[in-house]
Each structure stands twice: as C-alpha cells, then as structure tokens.
Amino acid sequence: MKIWRIAVPVLVAAVLAFSSDKGFNPPPAGPAISYPAHEAHSDEKVTIAIDPFTSAEKAAVFKVKYKDYGFLPIRLIITNDGDKPLMLDTMKVELVTGDRQKLQPAMRDDIFRRISRPEKAASRPKVQLPIPIPHSKDPVGKEARDEVPMAMFASVPVTPHSTNSGFLFFDVAGITDPEDGAHLYIYGIKSGTQELFYFDVPLPQQNQQPPPK
Numbered sequence: 001m002k003i004w005r006i007a008v009p010v011l012v013a014a015v016l017a018f019s020s021d022k023g024f025n026p027p028p029a030g031p032a033i034s035y036p037a038h039e040a041h042s043d044e045k046v047t048i049a050i051d052p053f054t055s056a057e058k059a060a061v062f063k064v065k066y067k068d069y070g071f072l073p074i075r076l077i078i079t080n081d082g083d084k085p086l087m088l089d090t091m092k093v094e095l096v097t098g099d100r101q102k103l104q105p106a107m108r109d110d111i112f113r114r115i116s117r118p119e120k121a122a123s124r125p126k127v128q129l130p131i132p133i134p135h136s137k138d139p140v141g142k143e144a145r146d147e148v149p150m151a152m153f154a155s156v157p158v159t160p161h162s163t164n165s166g167f168l169f170f171d172v173a174g175i176t177d178p179e180d181g182a183h184l185y186i187y188g189i190k191s192g193t194q195e196l197f198y199f200d201v202p203l204p205q206q207n208q209q210p211p212p213k
Contacts, residue, residue: 023146024062024150029077051074090189105153111144112140116140179203
C-alpha cells in the first residue's frame with residue numbers, strides 16, 4: 001500500500017510534466033472571413049485570409065524568435081465552403097513587397113540554415129564579439145527542429161466545409177518595413193480539376209484589431 005501511495009503522486013507529476021510540453025500550440029484559426037485581411041470568392045465558395053504574426057504579443061506563440069533571424073511569419077487561412085475538396089499540391093504563394101520584390105516562402109532547411117548561421121541575415125548588425133561563443137553539437141537546436149515543421153503550412157487538401165491554416169515564413173532580411181504596402185498572391189489551388197481564380201490579399205495595417213474569437 002505504501003508503494004502505491006508513493007507511485008500515484010509520481011505518476012501524476014510525470015503526466016502533468018508531459019502535458020505541459022505539448023510543443024507548438026498556436027490559437028485555433030477561425031473561418032477565413034473573420035480576419036480583416038481576406039479575399040472571398042463567393043462563386044467558388046473559397047475564402048483566404050492572412051494574419052502576420054509580427055507583433056510581440058502574437059510572436060509569443062513561437063519559441064523561436066523568427067524576426068531576429070530575418071523572417072516574417074504569416075499565418076495562411078483557407079476556408080472551403082464548397083462541396084469539393086481543395087487540392088493544394090500545385091498552390092503557389094508570393095509575398096510582393098511595397099517596392100515590388102517577389103519573395104517565395106522559405107523552406108524548412110532555409111530556416112534551419114539561417115538559425116544555425118544567423119550572421120547571414122543582412123538585417124542583423126555585424127558586431128564582433130570579444131569572446132568566442134562555443135557552438136553546440138546541433139546549432140539549430142531542438143526547439144526549432146520541433147517547432148518549424150509543426151508550424152509550417154501543410155499543402156494537404158482542404159476538405160469540404162472546413163478550414164486549414166499554417167504559417168509561411170518569408171526571408172525579409174535587409175528589407176526595410178517589408179509589411180508596408182505588401183500583399184500575398186496565391187494561385188494554383190484546384191477544386192477537383194478546375195483551377196480557382198487567383199487570390200490577392202493585402203497585408204493588414206499593424207494597428208488593425210485581431211479577429212473576434
């Protein structure tokens with residue numbers, strides 16, 4: 001009986017410790033139409049929204065400080081109100097900045113490469129440290145290796161009457177105010193064999209309020 005009394009608290013503590021580390025856990029995405037920055041195609045029954053996670057409050061959901069590495073994280077939300085699944089395997093996304101630069105979403109290895117060599121980010125000051133910092137065996141780190149794949153938007157089909165969401169990371173190192181006048185251009189989405197008309201969604205102004213919960 002004494003062993004059981006000792007084992008139960010230990011087991012409960014272990015379960016609580018495990019449940020407290022669930023990895024990347026952003027707030028649930030609402031329907032795309034509930035976000036300020038969205039475009040709805042009523043005839044195609046598809047709405048796409050974007051939500052930059054650049055404010056300190058929003059960026060707190062990440063363990064990795066992507067802004068410090070020169071990345072702009074944007075949440076992409078796709079709502080399918082139709083009766084056919086949306087196929088995203090041929091979807092293309094471009095971030096067009098105010099000065100007409102066209103940026104593709106960074107791949108996982110691009111992000112890992114920047115994290116392991118942050119000096120490559122043009123926006124970071126080139127300061128020579130007086131004392132060399134020893135490198136770990138894994139310069140990327142477990143947090144980034146776990147979080148990045150979980151956070152990135154997955155190009156899986158959007159089933160009828162559902163919403164898919166995930167994050168796109170754009171390398172904006174060296175670009176001043178990359179959100180100013182920028183917009184996201186999305187094309188190549190198919191409903192069955194029919195390709196949808198393209199979506200062109202301006203990035204919201206930074207003083208806009210978040211979508212209602």
